[in-house]
Amino acid sequence: MNWNFIIFSLVKIAIAIGVVQGIVMYSVLAERKISAWIQDRVGPNRTAPPFVKFIPVLGPFLTRLGFFQPLADGLKFLVKEDFTPAGVKQIYFWLAPAVTVIPAMLTIAVIPFGSQMGAQKMVIADLNVGILYTFGIVSMGVYGIVLAGYAANSKYPFFGGIRSSAQMISYEISMGMSVIPVLLIVGNLNLSQIINWQSGHGWLFLYAPLSFIIFMVASFAETNRTPFDLPEAETELVGGYHTEYSSMKFALFFLAEYSNMVSSSAMMVTLFFGGWTLPFWGLDQPAHSLAMGIAQIFVFLAKMLFFMVVFIWVRWMFPRFRYDQLMDLGWRRFLPLALVNILITAVWLWLRS
Amino acid sequence: MAVVVNRKALTFWEKLYLPAIIGGLKVTLKHAYNTLILRKVVTMEYPEQKWTLPTGYRGAPYLVKDQDGDTKCVSCQLCEFVCPPKAIRITPPGDTGLKADRTNAEKMPAEFEINMLRCIFCGFCQEVCPEEAIFLQQDYSLTALSRGEMIYNKEKLLSLGGVSPGIQKWKHKLEEAQAQENFPVKL
Numbered sequence: 001m002n003w004n005f006i007i008f009s010l011v012k013i014a015i016a017i018g019v020v021q022g023i024v025m026y027s028v029l030a031e032r033k034i035s036a037w038i039q040d041r042v043g044p045n046r047t048a049p050p051f052v053k054f055i056p057v058l059g060p061f062l063t064r065l066g067f068f069q070p071l072a073d074g075l076k077f078l079v080k081e082d083f084t085p086a087g088v089k090q091i092y093f094w095l096a097p098a099v100t101v102i103p104a105m106l107t108i109a110v111i112p113f114g115s116q117m118g119a120q121k122m123v124i125a126d127l128n129v130g131i132l133y134t135f136g137i138v139s140m141g142v143y144g145i146v147l148a149g150y151a152a153n154s155k156y157p158f159f160g161g162i163r164s165s166a167q168m169i170s171y172e173i174s175m176g177m178s179v180i181p182v183l184l185i186v187g188n189l190n191l192s193q194i195i196n197w198q199s200g201h202g203w204l205f206l207y208a209p210l211s212f213i214i215f216m217v218a219s220f221a222e223t224n225r226t227p228f229d230l231p232e233a234e235t236e237l238v239g240g241y242h243t244e245y246s247s248m249k250f251a252l253f254f255l256a257e258y259s260n261m262v263s264s265s266a267m268m269v270t271l272f273f274g275g276w277t278l279p280f281w282g283l284d285q286p287a288h289s290l291a292m293g294i295a296q297i298f299v300f301l302a303k304m305l306f307f308m309v310v311f312i313w314v315r316w317m318f319p320r321f322r323y324d325q326l327m328d329l330g331w332r333r334f335l336p337l338a339l340v341n342i343l344i345t346a347v348w349l350w351l352r353s
Numbered sequence: 354m355a356v357v358v359n360r361k362a363l364t365f366w367e368k369l370y371l372p373a374i375i376g377g378l379k380v381t382l383k384h385a386y387n388t389l390i391l392r393k394v395v396t397m398e399y400p401e402q403k404w405t406l407p408t409g410y411r412g413a414p415y416l417v418k419d420q421d422g423d424t425k426c427v428s429c430q431l432c433e434f435v436c437p438p439k440a441i442r443i444t445p446p447g448d449t450g451l452k453a454d455r456t457n458a459e460k461m462p463a464e465f466e467i468n469m470l471r472c473i474f475c476g477f478c479q480e481v482c483p484e485e486a487i488f489l490q491q492d493y494s495l496t497a498l499s500r501g502e503m504i505y506n507k508e509k510l511l512s513l514g515g516v517s518p519g520i521q522k523w524k525h526k527l528e529e530a531q532a533q534e535n536f537p538v539k540l
Contacts, residue, residue: 042394
């Protein structure tokens with residue numbers, strides 16, 4: 001047993017989960033702020049702990065920005081009454097939030113968020129089947145939602161659960177198909193190797209733009225974001241699968257949704273936008289110094305946050321798809337498109353070899 | 354009768370959703386630019402910014418004083434009787450009670466209470482008052498930490514009400530009556 005490995009892995013897990021939680025907290029704030037800006041509003045700008053007003057310029061600025069809002073939101077979720085409605089299926093009702101959150105957290109395990117610092121690779125688990133692992137874990141997320149819909153023993157959550165299972169399974173297929181060209185080009189399933197290939201040949205977005213578009217749309221559907229938020233659909237389903245949940249259990253669903261967004265963004269960055277690399281300033285090679293290692297982590301985070309903003313932005317841009325349109329788009333547009341994409345890529349690679 | 358609406362089929366370009374996506378991007382970016390850069394925000398940040406109230410706004414009813422700073426109310430209790438939600442309670446001075454502040458009045462109320470939680474700001478008290486002693490003023494945000502604090506007593510009502518705008522009541526009544534006579538009625 002290699003103690004070094006265990007200790008460093010634990011540290012990396014702790015930091016990665018902490019950072020993801022932080023990003024989740026502040027992406028909720030970003031969601032509210034960006035929605036406000038798009039809708040000509042101001043957004044949260046009042047919440048602040050009492051000592052902040054004594055900080056001269058920074059304090060009011062951060063308060064205006066809503067910087068302390070996530071703390072208040074978190075506190076609210078913690079201290080609210082955890083209400084269990086009569087007639088729910090108790091065990092599943094308690095299980096469902098956990099089943100939703102855990103896969104959302106697990107996905108980040110294989111994502112390389114930096115090259116290396118010292119001798120440590122900046123990835124929790126450098127799996128050779130990284131992408132397969134991700135797809136396996138992501139598709140587990142649907143169980144939590146279906147379970148929540150079933151456990152609530154009420155009509156709206158049930159509809160939400162059913163919709164979500166159908167939607168996620170449909171889009172899982174096009175998502176998986178869309179990544180195959182990438183794997184064909186690179187010839188490797190290891191995410192670190194995919195990034196290495198991209199630092200040598202240029203970002204995969206240029207080689208497989210269609211794959212990227214399908215992957216992005218499918219990941220919108222996978223994370224239940226608008227325009228594919230049918231499982232939640234506030235206007236028709238009163239919140240869908242988490243209608244009956246309150247307090248921390250509801251917060252866990254929230255957490256899972258945003259963690260899924262984080263991991264989807266991270267996957268998009270890793271697969272199509274060169275992960276932690278930038279084609280200049282020597283950032284495309286594995287780091288030799290500590291500063292470079294940290295710089296690459298920030299490059300990765302910056303790219304990821306860009307996609308998070310796109311996720312949020314799109315939510316306030318498009319209306320929700322109708323259910324039949326959703327299925328039509330998934331099965332009759334994206335699936336054939338992804339198949340043709342595989343074929344074209346394969347033929348192109350065959351002709352070139 | 355069924356009406357058949359012929360829907361125009363989408364063109365190939367439209368079926369790609371691209372025009373809609375580009376349109377959406379343009380609209381949201383424009384709005385974000387307006388709020389972030391040009392600061393055109395529709396939100397009114399309430400406690401700091403407030404409405405300019407129109408004249409004749411019916412806020413909370415307060416008692417007013419006359420030009421000498423004396424109580425105008427003569428404790429006739431008309432407002433108490435007309436008040437639809439029974440928010441007003443007047444305690445008359447009784448035989449041995451206080452004399453009125455001002456010279457040409459017989460009495461003034463020993464206590465005058467308005468329960469602001471019951472008040473519906475209808476303005477009947479102002480309308481019925483023969484002495485023009487109570488007016489609906491511009492206050493709309495009344496807060497307190499308990500129900501008891503929301504019952505305003507005479508002292509508080511007088512201090513909030515200030516000095517009356519109109520002090521010649523019979524002249525006013527005449528003008529009002531004439532205005533009603535001359536009001537152009539559309540048939």
